[in-house]
Amino acid sequence: MTLTPAETLRRHGLQATAQRLAVLRAVASQPHITADDVAAVAAVEIGTISRQGVYDALNALVQRGLIRRIQPVGSPARYEDRVNDNHHHLVCRICGAVVDVDCAVGSAPCLTAKDDRGYEIDEAEVAYWGRCPECAAQGRTSSRLDPAARRRRGAPRVVATPTPS
Amino acid sequence: MTLTPAETLRRHGLQATAQRLAVLRAVASQPHITADDVAAVAAVEIGTISRQGVYDALNALVQRGLIRRIQPVGSPARYEDRVNDNHHHLVCRICGAVVDVDCAVGSAPCLTAKDDRGYEIDEAEVAYWGRCPECAAQGRTSSRLDPAARRRRGAPRVVATPTPS
């Protein structure tokens, strides 16, 4: 039997505050959402939430593995609720869109370094870079190094991904 | 016959200025060097170089593929002169040390996404995360999410990597 979000928080040693629940729902509503957008979505839902509170909640949820924090180059931190499956991401160099792609292995680390240099490796982070279908269709070729494009790339379009079962 | 660095710049449509040559040497001297450190090293060498000039030179060199820009999560941008071999990186979660690891394939993209979602993929960026031998030896376990650790992680120790032949 699945736990309610509040129960999940308590199971992880966190008080189930309205703010944390709103943050969780915001992250569930938009995969790869930024902290700024979490604040905006949560504020609409519960009326007011402090910026400090948003960051505190996000950090607490990440620390307990309830959400995942990713940060493609040139992007602010993004948060997603698909955790524990070690999935990877496709990132568009033009518009910054981020979508999920399943990991062939399903757990970390899913790749073996040719030479581990004595490192205790616990994760192989993979990001596939390229051009998304929309930017390809529009014939966009603007470089990641273009400052304007980089700024735009940091604020991607929201792209639906299949919800995990 | 190999080209001198100045000739290489000219071949790539860049004027061979003292500043650009100093920046190239700084990047060659310390793999995964930050922009700040490039400025410091170059200033020692040629007496004075503007911050704007350092950023301009770095961006021009990256744009022409003469150096490569990477940015592990939680780190400022880093620059290296190993280009064209699609090598990957090992990053220490504790101290932020970054070392190279050869790509098994040697060119991009070296991995195939399970589902490319219609993206035109040109690179699979891989970063192996874990604990470096030094931090393991010291028994350090401090988390990447620890703010102090994150700040320290952004300024890693300089680690020798084999020079490319």
Add this chain to the structure above:
DNA sequence: TCCATGAATTGGACATTGTCCAATTCATGA
């Protein structure tokens, strides 16, 4: 040698993103 023009200078302002501050109040949960 001349000179067009790309490059560099100065050095602060700006932008973004995330953290820090700290006294006080809120609200969760035992």
Add this chain to the structure above:
DNA sequence: TCATGAATTGGACAATGTCCAATTCATGGA
């Protein structure tokens, strides 16, 4: 009921990279 973790406020701060723009420098072709 109440201890204590959480949230509030809202600006300050920090780090990193970009922008500004008039002026000067210096590269490299003629």
